Amino acid sequence: MNKRNFALAIVALLIGIFLVNIFQDQQEKKEKEEAAKLAEESMDLSNxxxxxxxxxxxxxxxxxxxxxxxxxxxxxxxxxxxxxxxxxxxxxxxxxxxxxxxxxxxxxxxxxxxxxxxxxxxxxxxxxxxxxxxxxxxxxxxxxxxxxxxxxxxxxxxxxxxxxxxxxxxxxxxxxxxxxxxxxxxxxxxxxx
CATH class of the missing domain: 3.40.30.10 (Glutaredoxin)
Incomplete structure (x- = not known):
């Protein structure tokens, strides 16, 4: 039973790490898009x-x-x-x-x-x-x-x-x-x- 719980805990941990990495990748992508938009806006003086x-x-x-x-x-x-x-x-x-x-x-x-x-x-x-x-x-x-x-x-x-x-x-x-x-x-x- 302990081996099974240990294996489930490892699987749950790996799934958690995977989800955190996906979330971080999405955040980085969003930040890059916002930075690109800000740079574009700063170059456009027509506003x-x-x-x-x-x-x-x-x-x-x-x-x-x-x-x-x-x-x-x-x-x-x-x-x-x-x-x-x-x-x-x-x-x-x-x-x-x-x-x-x-x-x-x-x-x-x-x-x-x-x-x-x-x-x-x-x-x-x-x-x-x-x-x-x-x-x-x-x-x-x-x-x-x-x-x-x-x-x-x-x-x-x-x-x-x-x-x-x-x-x-x-x-x-x-x-x-x-x-x-x-x-x-x-x-x-x-x-x-």
Whole structure:
């Protein structure tokens, strides 16, 4: 009798493991579908709920960089701009920054492109943390500091990183929610005037 109960317990355990695996596979599939849908929606700027739309003039702003220089978005009219919103504590931002730096080093002059990596300072861990981050990643592009959070709010950078691709006329061409890699930046910049 004990052997039979033991065998039934093993069979029940195996069935349980099988059912858990099926459930996990379905959950993973659902999560992947949701992530793909979110990525697709973040690339589609025609949705008015997202605020700024493709073809809109990018709202101008003036911020002070980590290096203490004043920058205005309108000063970059005539250049393509990768306008990125980030924070030091954000893992996807950490993953994205080396790609941005590599892209910047290779293409800033060649592609007439500037990267403005706006630190959401109002949500971050202080100026020293930002400086350590910039030094640690050896970033050479401008780091404007959004101390009050106004610019991040205007650009609806609620999920970070959030990036806007702005053409030479100052018009928004793409919005990307989530990290980018060097290849993705190259393709988007190449497709803009």
């Amino acid at each position: 008015a709920e997202q605020g700024l739309a493709k073809g809109d003039q990018a709202p101008d702003f003036e911020l002070t960089t980590l290096a203490g220089e004043k920058v205005k978005l309108s000063d970059y009219q005539g250049q393509k701009v990768i306008l990125n919103f980030w924070a030091t504590w954000c893992p996807p931002c950490k993953a994205e920054m080396p790609h941005m730096q590599k892209y910047y080093e290779k293409n800033a002059d060649k592609e007439n492109v500037e990267i403005l990596a706006v630190n959401l300072t109002s949500m971050d861990e202080g100026r020293n943390a930002v400086q350590e981050f910039v030094d640690g990643y050896e970033l050479t592009f401008p780091i404007p500091m959004d101390v009050d959070g106004d610019i991040g709010g205007e650009y609806r950078a609620f999920t970070i990183p959030t990036t806007y691709m702005i053409d030479t006329k100052g018009q928004i061409q793409h919005k990307i929610v989530g990290p980018m890699n060097e290849e993705m930046m190259g393709e988007m910049v190449a497709g803009m005037d």
